[in-house]
Amino acid sequence: MQKGIPLTEEDRTPWLETLREALNASLVSGKTVVLGCSALQKQYRETLRAADPNYEPGSFVCLVKFVLLDVGCEVLAARLAKRAAEGKHFMPAKLLQSQLDLLQVDESEGVFKVDATQSPHAIVNTIEALVFHGRTPPSRFSTGFILTYCTDLLN
Secondary structure: OOOOOOOOHHHHHHHHHHHHHHHHHHHHOOOOOEEEOOOOOHHHHHHHHOOOOOOOOOOOOOOEEEEEEEOOHHHHHHHHHHHHHOOOOOOOHHHHHHHHHHOOOOHHHOOEEEEOOOOHHHHHHHHHHHHHOOOOOOOOOOOOEEEEEOOOOOO
């Protein structure tokens, strides 16, 4: 992607499998992990859900949770341009549309959607409320698994 070429399935598969194995190791050992990645398609999220040893494919009932930082393409484009100008982003802006074209969100998956135009603090609070349902985690995100997927994070 740094070279301006979108990833292929052959590029993504080993990367997703590596992430799945890391998630599985954490789940099996009772650890918590927060993973930020662009699991834009349902099949990619299914690969990551398989990290849960008890996951039944297609059920979407899983220890692995997903959060979509939901924001319009105009905001994403502006954030990406700003980061690129600062030398802080690996992906050229010309690839943004290819990423948006890949995004699939099936309501039946139970993906948490969070308005990413909020402040970073408000976004984190919203994610905590959604994932922990009002329970206070012993430390930030210490009892749940959250995967975020989007083409751009907060600022």
